[in-house]
Amino acid sequence: MYNERTMPAVVVGAAIIASGRVLACARTDQPEVSGRWEFPGGKVEPGEDDATALARECLEELGVRIDVGDRVGPDVPLSGGRAVLRVYTARLRDGDEPRLTEHEEMRWLAADELFDVDWLPADVPIARALRPILET
Numbered sequence: 774m775y776n777e778r779t780m781p782a783v784v785v786g787a788a789i790i791a792s793g794r795v796l797a798c799a800r801t802d803q804p805e806v807s808g809r810w811e812f813p814g815g816k817v818e819p820g821e822d823d824a825t826a827l828a829r830e831c832l833e834e835l836g837v838r839i840d841v842g843d844r845v846g847p848d849v850p851l852s853g854g855r856a857v858l859r860v861y862t863a864r865l866r867d868g869d870e871p872r873l874t875e876h877e878e879m880r881w882l883a884a885d886e887l888f889d890v891d892w893l894p895a896d897v898p899i900a901r902a903l904r905p906i907l908e909t
């Protein structure tokens with residue numbers, strides 16, 4: 774069983790969907806993630822729930838307000854089991870357009886473009902689970 778000390782930290786990611794495409798972002802700030810693609814997001818801080826953390830990170834990283842939807846794919850273990858990646862679908866609030874602040878590049882990917890980018894390893898099963906969602 775997990776206790777507070779051994780419970781994995783949660784990194785939440787937003788699969789922001791608009792017009793049948795999902796937003797993927799690439800950053801270069803840390804060598805271990807440099808040039809790899811991910812979903813905007815970050816660690817859930819104490820006192821936050823997943824949706825609050827996602828909304829905060831999307832505002833910080835992209836300057837957008839979002840509405841959080843359903844989970845996508847499984848919790849994927851990160852960094853030796855000390856954290857998990859958990860992704861939710863999200864929609865942009867009316868009129869909001871992402872602007873890059875922390876990332877170098879962003880792309881809106883359609884279902885058949887999901888694997889045109891080099892995802893971080895943990896994001897691969899999530900991208901796979903997104904395919905049927907983008908196709909509907």
Ligand SMILES: Nc1nc2c([nH]c(=O)n2[C@H]2C[C@H](O)[C@@H](COP(=O)(O)OP(=O)(O)OP(=O)(O)O)O2)c(=O)[nH]1
Pocket residue numbers: 784785786806810811812813814815816817851858893894895896
């Ligand atoms: N945001 C995000 N992080 C991901 C994804 N996939 C993946 O392996 N990660 C990893 C990269 C980082 O090691 C970790 C998240 O750290 P972060 O730097 O984004 O989180 P944060 O903003 O809360 O970080 P911090 O600087 O406050 O410590 O999770 C993803 O799709 N989105």
